[in-house]
Amino acid sequence: MTDPGWTSSSDPYLTPQQYDAWSAEAATRGSVGTQQLLGVETVDADKRVRRALGLADTERAVVRRRLILEDDRPVELADSYYPEPIAAGTPLAENHKIKGGAVRVLADLGLTPHQVSEHVTARRPADQEQELLDVAADEPILVLTRLSRAATGQPAEYAVMRTVTSRSAGHTYQMQVPTA
Numbered sequence: 620m621t622d623p624g625w626t627s628s629s630d631p632y633l634t635p636q637q638y639d640a641w642s643a644e645a646a647t648r649g650s651v652g653t654q655q656l657l658g659v660e661t662v663d664a665d666k667r668v669r670r671a672l673g674l675a676d677t678e679r680a681v682v683r684r685r686l687i688l689e690d691d692r693p694v695e696l697a698d699s700y701y702p703e704p705i706a707a708g709t710p711l712a713e714n715h716k717i718k719g720g721a722v723r724v725l726a727d728l729g730l731t732p733h734q735v736s737e738h739v740t741a742r743r744p745a746d747q748e749q750e751l752l753d754v755a756a757d758e759p760i761l762v763l764t765r766l767s768r769a770a771t772g773q774p775a776e777y778a779v780m781r782t783v784t785s786r787s788a789g790h791t792y793q794m795q796v797p798t799a
Contacts, residue, residue: 639720648788650689657684657751659714661703668700671766671777680777681706683721686751693752694786699778705730721776725767730775732767739763739790744781752783759784 645652664672664680672680680700687695699721706712710724717724725731740762744754752760760781767776 644788645689648689651691653688653691654716655686655688656714656716657686659683659712661707661712664700668777671764672700672702672774674702679703681712683711689786692786693783695780695782696748696751697778697780699776701776702774705775725769725775730769730773732775733770734768734772736766737763737790738765741784748781752781754783761787761790763790 639652639654643652659681661679661681664674664682668674668680669676669678674680681703683699683701685697685699686693687697701711701721703712705725705728709728710717711721722732741759742762743756744752744758744760748754748760749756749758754760761784763778763780763782765776765778765780766774767778769775
């Protein structure tokens with residue numbers, strides 16, 4: 620996944636690992652990173668998710684919802700959506716944690732992320748986000764959306780991560796500018 624001219628703090632989350640990328644990242648700060656699986660369900664996705672995953676109006680998506688914690692403190696809500704035809708019958712659609720993460724399952728299906736688009740915005744948290752993240756209504760959150768496509772161009776995952784700004788290490792992107 621890593622291009623020698625472009626790196627991102629998202630890279631460990633986009634390549635199949637034998638370890639939990641979040642736990643490893645938190646450990647670099649001397650913290651303990653854990654996740655709670657809030658649920659897995661098949662949904663009639665909203666327009667934004669359907670568009671990102673290339674789903675027809677009648678097609679559904681599997682969503683895996685997680686609460687990300689650092690030293691037992693909530694730092695992020697992460698929802699990952701997969702086209703139902705890809706996820707059905709795989710660990711992606713099962714209500715338990717996946718050893719090696721969802722990216723490993725995608726790789727096993729021949730859908731290793733090849734092209735990734737990320738978009739970062741900030742906003743105030745919605746009521747449910749305030750409760751789950753234990754933040755005040757005026758605490759800004761970062762919203763990172765990520766669309767991962769396989770080498771064929773097929774959308775494989777659309778993720779929405781909402782991070783408490785004051786508890787975030789931020790997102791780092793580096794690129795090498797080509798010379799003429």
